[in-house]
Amino acid sequence: xxxxxxxxxxxAALMGGVLVTRLLKGYLDDYLTERRAKQLYADKREEVEKAxxxxxxxxxxxxxxxxxxxDARELLDALKRGETSAVRTVRAFLSKxxxxxxxxxxxxxxxxxxxxxxxxxxxxxxxxxxxxDGLGQLHGIPISLKESIDVKGYDSTMGLGKxxxxxxxxxxxxxxxxxxxxxxxxxKTNVPQCLFTMExxxxxxxxxxxxxxxxxxxxxxxxxxAALLARHxxxxxxxxxxxxxxxxxxxxxxxxxxxxxxxxxxxRGFVSSFGGQVGVxxxxxxxxxxxxxxxxxxxxxxxxEMWRLDPLVPxxxxxxxxxxxxxxxxxxxxxxxxxLRASPACSRAVAVAKDALTSAGHKLVPxxxxxxxxxxxxxxxxxCADGGSNFVNLLSGEVVxxxxxxxxxxxxxxxxxxxxxxxxKKGYDSHRIxxxxxxxxxxxxCGYMNLQKCRQSYIQVVLDQWSKxxxxxxxxPVSAIPAPILKQSSKISAAxxxxxxxxxxxxxxxxxxxxxxxxxxxxxxxSRKWRIDDAWxxxxxxxxxGAEGLPVGVQIVARPWQEExxxxxxxxxxxxxx
Numbered sequence: 001x002x003x004x005x006x007x008x009x010x011x012a013a014l015m016g017g018v019l020v021t022r023l024l025k026g027y028l029d030d031y032l033t034e035r036r037a038k039q040l041y042a043d044k045r046e047e048v049e050k051a052x053x054x055x056x057x058x059x060x061x062x063x064x065x066x067x068x069x070x071d072a073r074e075l076l077d078a079l080k081r082g083e084t085s086a087v088r089t090v091r092a093f094l095s096k097x098x099x100x101x102x103x104x105x106x107x108x109x110x111x112x113x114x115x116x117x118x119x120x121x122x123x124x125x126x127x128x129x130x131x132x133d134g135l136g137q138l139h140g141i142p143i144s145l146k147e148s149i150d151v152k153g154y155d156s157t158m159g160l161g162k163x164x165x166x167x168x169x170x171x172x173x174x175x176x177x178x179x180x181x182x183x184x185x186x187x188k189t190n191v192p193q194c195l196f197t198m199e200x201x202x203x204x205x206x207x208x209x210x211x212x213x214x215x216x217x218x219x220x221x222x223x224x225x226a227a228l229l230a231r232h233x234x235x236x237x238x239x240x241x242x243x244x245x246x247x248x249x250x251x252x253x254x255x256x257x258x259x260x261x262x263x264x265x266x267x268r269g270f271v272s273s274f275g276g277q278v279g280v281x282x283x284x285x286x287x288x289x290x291x292x293x294x295x296x297x298x299x300x301x302x303x304x305e306m307w308r309l310d311p312l313v314p315x316x317x318x319x320x321x322x323x324x325x326x327x328x329x330x331x332x333x334x335x336x337x338x339x340l341r342a343s344p345a346c347s348r349a350v351a352v353a354k355d356a357l358t359s360a361g362h363k364l365v366p367x368x369x370x371x372x373x374x375x376x377x378x379x380x381x382x383x384c385a386d387g388g389s390n391f392v393n394l395l396s397g398e399v400v401x402x403x404x405x406x407x408x409x410x411x412x413x414x415x416x417x418x419x420x421x422x423x424x425k426k427g428y429d430s431h432r433i434x435x436x437x438x439x440x441x442x443x444x445x446c447g448y449m450n451l452q453k454c455r456q457s458y459i460q461v462v463l464d465q466w467s468k469x470x471x472x473x474x475x476x477p478v479s480a481i482p483a484p485i486l487k488q489s490s491k492i493s494a495a496x497x498x499x500x501x502x503x504x505x506x507x508x509x510x511x512x513x514x515x516x517x518x519x520x521x522x523x524x525x526x527s528r529k530w531r532i533d534d535a536w537x538x539x540x541x542x543x544x545x546g547a548e549g550l551p552v553g554v555q556i557v558a559r560p561w562q563e564e565x566x567x568x569x570x571x572x573x574x575x576x577x578x
Contacts, residue, residue, distance in 0.1 A: 136182025159202025172269025
């Protein structure tokens with residue numbers, strides 16, 4: 001062999017060796033990273049499981065189904081009359097919550113200070129001569145919190161190992177106000193990893209099952225909260241919503257929930273995977289089994305203490321004149337958003353709510369749907385304005401939950417491969433899927449500013465549409481589907497567009513249950529003559545079948561800062577649904 005050939009062979013061998021070494025190092029690094037993450041998850045699970053066992057052993061003898069069946073208003077009245085004590089109430093709900101969680105895996109961690117807080121409230125009540133004067137608006141009521149809400153001394157992990165064993169140094173502002181009003185935070189509830197799917201699963205705490213049927217999703221990202229409330233493990237809860245995270249779980253689980261206008265309630269101390277994102281309104285709100293429970297919690301939170309602790313919250317007390325008004329309203333409705341046709345049960349829910357509101361004396365008028373496709377595109381462009389790098393970085397060093405893996409992989413695909421994929425998909429998929437795929441491209445600063453201009457213009461378009469129709473509020477589906485089979489929601493991400501458009505618009509929106517899926521709904525779904533445009537339409541049929549008996553809610557939307565109007569319409573629907 002000549003010297004040149006030897007040199008070439010040696011160079012090739014060296015390059016091959018370097019490549020193999022790098023590949024082996026990459027595999028080794030991945031293996032060690034995953035091993036470290038799994039050990040961290042196991043250590044955290046052991047810690048919270050020990051806390052759950054200790055709490056259950058302490059309170060199981062205080063089980064009281066009669067007490068836990070009461071709604072929040074009934075509980076508050078009983079507490080203020082001295083018919084039950086705060087300690088008895090907290091113990092009863094903690095026992096119920098931990099029992100429910102044995103079946104559904106909805107409670108992450110009990111808050112061990114809850115019983116001591118309750119004992120102090122009982123002492124204050126006794127020292128006052130058992131007078132209700134001066135008691136907080138939530139006196140003695142146990143309140144559950146989404147895992148991502150800071151409680152002093154407890155982690156807010158979002159299902160990520162990097163936030164394990166980093167307890168919050170102080171309570172979130174909302175938690176401080178709840179305590180000031182006599183409410184007792186008593187458990188934290190499960191969430192999906194990164195708070196970003198319609199499922200409720202993460203590699204630390206596992207998967208929460210549906211409260212009606214365990215083979216169905218409880219929704220996300222406030223899924224653990226909804227499951228607990230639906231099974232009477234808590235009377236009131238607090239969740240967050242950036243695309244429907246309060247509304248999907250409420251709809252899937254048959255409870256009530258309210259997403260408020262951004263900053264109507266404080267967000268200080270709420271952990272999020274959307275840090276720095278201003279184009280999508282990250283917000284929060286109350287959850288309960290009835291509308292009065294939502295109103296009770298809103299009244300208690302909208303007080304000067306909140307505005308003092310968080311000056312970014314406008315000083316707007318709860319407006320009883322709107323919530324308690326008997327004035328007849330003009331309410332718009334639609335059951336198709338122009339993007340994805342809802343299942344028969346979800347469409348029928350709008351008709352049920354329409355009949356209920358008509359019975360209450362309101363005028364119902366058909367309304368053209370908002371520009372749903374454009375708003376969904378705007379939402380995903382905002383989320384992916386950085387090319388998804390913030391989201392991918394959050395998952396770095398973690399075991400990625402299966403519900404997120406497809407999203408992470410897509411965001412990691414190089415732009416030129418995404419271009420080739422889109423070109424290939426044009427051959428047999430509809431324009432809407434291909435167009436939404438374009439939303440994953442990173443934007444320049446100028447592009448992001450133009451995106452916000454576009455968002456502002458769409459807000460005005462929808463407000464003008466409502467003004468032209470002269471409507472006070474709007475009812476529409478919460479989602480295109482009832483609770484899907486576990487692990488199937490990724491097939492039908494477009495079903496979320498009914499809710500996420502009101503996140504990009506920053507309108508308050510609530511959910512109230514109105515019906516259940518019937519045998520007729522199932523038959524109509526099987527036989528309905530609809531044009532299958534692409535995989536999304538087929539997925540609606542696939543994930544909606546077999547849902548007979550599952551709850552179905554309706555979405556009620558009002559103008560920004562009009563939460564009381566939203567609740568007022570929800571209350572009238574609740575009172576008049578047959």
